[in-house]
Amino acid sequence: MKVLILPDAAAAVATAADHVEAALARLPAAVLGLATGGTMEPLHAALAARHREGRLSFARARSFNLDEYVGLGADDPRSYHATMRDQLFSLVDFAPGATRLPDGAAPDPHAEALAYEAAIAAAGGIDFQLLGLGRNGHIGFNEPTSSLGSRTRVKTLAASTREANARFFGQGKAPPTHAITMGLGTILAAREVLLLATGEAKAEAVRAMVEGPLAAVVPASVLQLHPRATVVLDAAAASRLALGDYYHLVHPGGGPAAV
Ligand code: GLP
Numbered sequence: 001m002k003v004l005i006l007p008d009a010a011a012a013v014a015t016a017a018d019h020v021e022a023a024l025a026r027l028p029a030a031v032l033g034l035a036t037g038g039t040m041e042p043l044h045a046a047l048a049a050r051h052r053e054g055r056l057s058f059a060r061a062r063s064f065n066l067d068e069y070v071g072l073g074a075d076d077p078r079s080y081h082a083t084m085r086d087q088l089f090s091l092v093d094f095a096p097g098a099t100r101l102p103d104g105a106a107p108d109p110h111a112e113a114l115a116y117e118a119a120i121a122a123a124g125g126i127d128f129q130l131l132g133l134g135r136n137g138h139i140g141f142n143e144p145t146s147s148l149g150s151r152t153r154v155k156t157l158a159a160s161t162r163e164a165n166a167r168f169f170g171q172g173k174a175p176p177t178h179a180i181t182m183g184l185g186t187i188l189a190a191r192e193v194l195l196l197a198t199g200e201a202k203a204e205a206v207r208a209m210v211e212g213p214l215a216a217v218v219p220a221s222v223l224q225l226h227p228r229a230t231v232v233l234d235a236a237a238a239s240r241l242a243l244g245d246y247y248h249l250v251h252p253g254g255g256p257a258a259v
Helices: 009-026 040-052 080-089 109-122 159-168 184-188 200-211 219-225
Strands: 002-006 031-034 062-065 067-069 128-131 153-156 178-181 193-197 229-234
Touching: 002 009, 009 040, 009 128, 009 193, 009 229, 040 080, 062 109, 067 080, 109 153, 109 178, 184 219, 193 200, 193 219, 200 219, 200 229, 219 229
Parallel strands: 002 229, 031 062, 031 128, 128 193, 193 229
Antiparallel strands: 067 178, 153 178
């Protein structure tokens, strides 16, 4: 795992955007794995800004998002479909039909999960996967005790995850109880992954992911097995890491910000 520690969230987001830009420069027709969550919002904004500036084109790329809530159709404003449309897809130049998320309104969510995994395989697999990190160590919606070899499937959401995500649902409205999510095995099969985590609330999950044992109770620790995983952190998210010597402290505009 390459761990990059930036002084603040804005610098961490810019570094993550640099990696996406570099991936698309290397491979304009990349299959991207995309993510949602509060952490991704400024990253999506940065990618849209770089597109407006002519630095970044998604015209030949395709994308698969990590997950979607079961029961929310693409037109539901709280769905990840709507989030991605608002934050990124409507602001950049993906070709029509080039972006995909699991269909949360599918009559048979289990069949939809299998079809989604098959569609990723048919696209040749994911070249570059973006990830956020749940406070309980989840990635996608792979909650603690998820099988480390799991593939896209329906998962029950932890109460703590529903609580953390309630802010996106408005007062008195709880998030759905289930989601369709890429599995940990699906994520591990991506050729390159980049996890972005910012803020003190993620510090314990970051410590367990990077320095703790590989364990299904910390799903993100599966990235210890990935040959090309980069973890981009701000100082707050990195604040509980003990093995400081092993990490790259990156100063924006200089330092070993290897992309
Ligand atoms: C959701 C998403 C995850 C994301 C996590 C963290 O649960 N399914 O993919 O990593 O939220 O969200 P945030 O960035 O809002 O803390």
